[in-house]
Amino acid sequence: MTVLVFLDPAHDGGRVADASMPQLMATDLGATRGDGIFESLLALNGEARKVQAHLDRLASSARALDLDLPSEDAWRRAITTALDEYAAGARVQADTELAVKLMVTRGVEGADAPTAWVQVAPVPAKTRQQRRDGLAVLFLERGYDSTVAQRAPWLLMGAKTLSYAVNMAAVRYARAHDADDVIFTSSDGKVLEGPTSTVLLAKVRDGVKTLLTPQLESGILPGTSQSALFTVAKAAGWELGYGPLVPADLYDADGVWLISSIRLLAPVNSLDGQSITTTPELTRELSELVAKIS
Amino acid sequence: MTVLVFLDPAHDGGRVADASMPQLMATDLGATRGDGIFESLLALNGEARKVQAHLDRLASSARALDLDLPSEDAWRRAITTALDEYAAGARVQADTELAVKLMVTRGVEGADAPTAWVQVAPVPAKTRQQRRDGLAVLFLERGYDSTVAQRAPWLLMGAKTLSYAVNMAAVRYARAHDADDVIFTSSDGKVLEGPTSTVLLAKVRDGVKTLLTPQLESGILPGTSQSALFTVAKAAGWELGYGPLVPADLYDADGVWLISSIRLLAPVNSLDGQSITTTPELTRELSELVAKIS
Incomplete structure (x- = not known):
């Protein structure tokens, strides 16, 4: 209905x-x-x-x-x-x-x-399933460099427009190549965002847990779920960090997720066909924090 | 109606x-x-x-x-x-x-x-009027480099999609800055296309008339009107040429036009506020060729 x-x-x-x-x-x-x-x-x-x-x-x-x-x-x-x-x-x-x-x-x-x-x-059932089962993700170039948003307002970077043909084409490209979703990179090699989600990663070092996301100045959409999660995570003792991030940062992380308002927190299982570690305990902990968002 | x-x-x-x-x-x-x-x-x-x-x-x-x-x-x-x-x-x-x-x-x-x-x-009457009166044009960066189309098919470069929010925003930006239309440039400084048109320029040197347009490999839309005009112009004795073109080529030309299927051939009167010469005789001659397209 x-x-x-x-x-x-x-x-x-x-x-x-x-x-x-x-x-x-x-x-x-x-x-x-x-x-x-x-x-x-x-x-x-x-x-x-x-x-x-x-x-x-x-x-x-x-x-x-x-x-x-x-x-x-x-x-x-x-x-x-x-x-x-x-x-x-x-x-x-x-x-x-x-x-x-x-x-x-x-x-x-x-x-x-x-x-x-x-x-x-x-x-959709498939959306809920991806939240549970996680995602195989491809890095795809978005074509823009990470500074263009600041000098070219007519490109509407950071606005959520109905002109989503490229976002949809990127997801179709991923599905045709044994993947579920995409993380866009800039032409200067920075991690940007998913076609319908924000990129999130976690690092745990010497007992300090840090949540990271790419910086808004790169022209990405400001993630409402990422922002709300950062607020509750900080209250729960997490450190917060903002990019620039490069693909190597994601391979080195203790967890990578795509976060969005409907699918919520979806763990990334692989990047460009290479398995990565997204610790189930971190997914559980962050999902509980996401559940607190209202 | x-x-x-x-x-x-x-x-x-x-x-x-x-x-x-x-x-x-x-x-x-x-x-x-x-x-x-x-x-x-x-x-x-x-x-x-x-x-x-x-x-x-x-x-x-x-x-x-x-x-x-x-x-x-x-x-x-x-x-x-x-x-x-x-x-x-x-x-x-x-x-x-x-x-x-x-x-x-x-x-x-x-x-x-x-x-x-x-x-x-x-x-619309305004479209016909621009064909007669010509255009004040701004160069605006499109954000992509001129080689991205060949390595990133998911960007749908060269496809005429319904996702035209950026094209419309660029024209609004021009109108808010005392201009009528836009010529996009690549991040590496090449001339690309208008938001709804193909760029055309003419050079007359030692009695040889040459029509030029940016090369398709830069990810622009293949212009049906430009292509048809090139065919009839060649038959009428014009030489033809394809980019790469840079803004200086347009300032140096004997005529610059934006060509499209509905507005047809619209002469460019100024670029970034600087008057340029688009010889009325060339506009007349090319418009007569455009009229022969069927």
Whole structure:
């Protein structure tokens, strides 16, 4: 079951729409130009997680694309409407995981008003399985150097746009080459991010546990899950660190994960076909911290 | 007036749809991921131009994205249906210019079948005006080096995807900085292409006229209009040349144009705010050659 709620000034809580029928105009610039932005949130037990962090990042993406956004209140009301609507139509149990998407496009050509909606659907079984079983990952070059974001704002680095054709092509390339997912590298050899996730690694040295992630200045998307995990990990006694990281850092780590809002923490089992050690105890410990994020 | 014709196995000539109503599913991967491809053709006097060249490039884009495509015959029938439908609903005069778009997405999530349609609408007045008045152009870095396309097929360089957010952002950046359009450069300083056009320049030396364009190996889109113009220009006695080109080559040329299927040949009046010479006689001569393309 999929629920759609369009943000619509005429409907305070959003306008519920039939997801089994066409709801978008063929001239919507989201469909014809990938000209829009999105967020994906996890809802557990009927509650969406990290709503403010996702609304903050949506606002940041909107600024990069010069897009008008509905108010935060309108988004929150539409999310509530969509989750209520889902619960009314399907059985939501304590362990039901729902993917909540917030979508905004530049709107119908010539209309000069964004199209915005919330979609709620179950998290795919395959996504949950990757969280348990882990991932075979390929390093693929993203083509950009790690400093371009700062000098070329028109490249929209760090904005979560609907123009994900390259991200999807990279994952298809991985699947065609006996892998599950990808870690992008910059043309100057730095570790960047996954097509739909943030890279995380752990080092344990002399009893000191350190969590590391690539630095934002390299033009990667600011990870809402990575950021929230860093906060709870710090409170639990972890040291924190930020890149630049190179592939050798990942081979040398005590654990590598891809972290994202829906799949959560997925351990990396191999890099470019070479097995790596991602200690199960660290995965368990970090997964417990991830579970505390709200 | 806008006409939509969906390619549909149940309708031989395509299924005419009401463009004033929603026709796309909100879960179509074209809308949610920019995961699809397109072509834009000009129709003059009720006849679409360069249909085979556009179908060839569509097929090439589909291969890059591993997308299933309807047959060429199905496309041709749908184009005819759409143009007939337009003519039935609006007055088409000899000088009526129509933009014909061919669109294909990966389809609705989970459906495993592409969504494909033809759209016909008038060419915007502003587009025709730029053809006459010319363009102020900014050089903007595209972030890639000019050799990445050959080693990183997952970047989909040279495929005309629906993920055009960066192309649109670059044009917005130009408009916010007193310009009309953009010429992208590579991180190694080579001239690439416009966000929706091919770069063309002319040199006249000792009575020898040469038309030049950047080389395809730099990862640019193969220009159907540039290619067709090169063919007719050669027959008219022009020499032809291919890059690598650098910005200095454009400042030194006797004419610079952006060429594309809908806007056709648009003369460049300035580069980064500096006036350049695009000889009106050359624009006239090349425009007459462009008019011969069919």
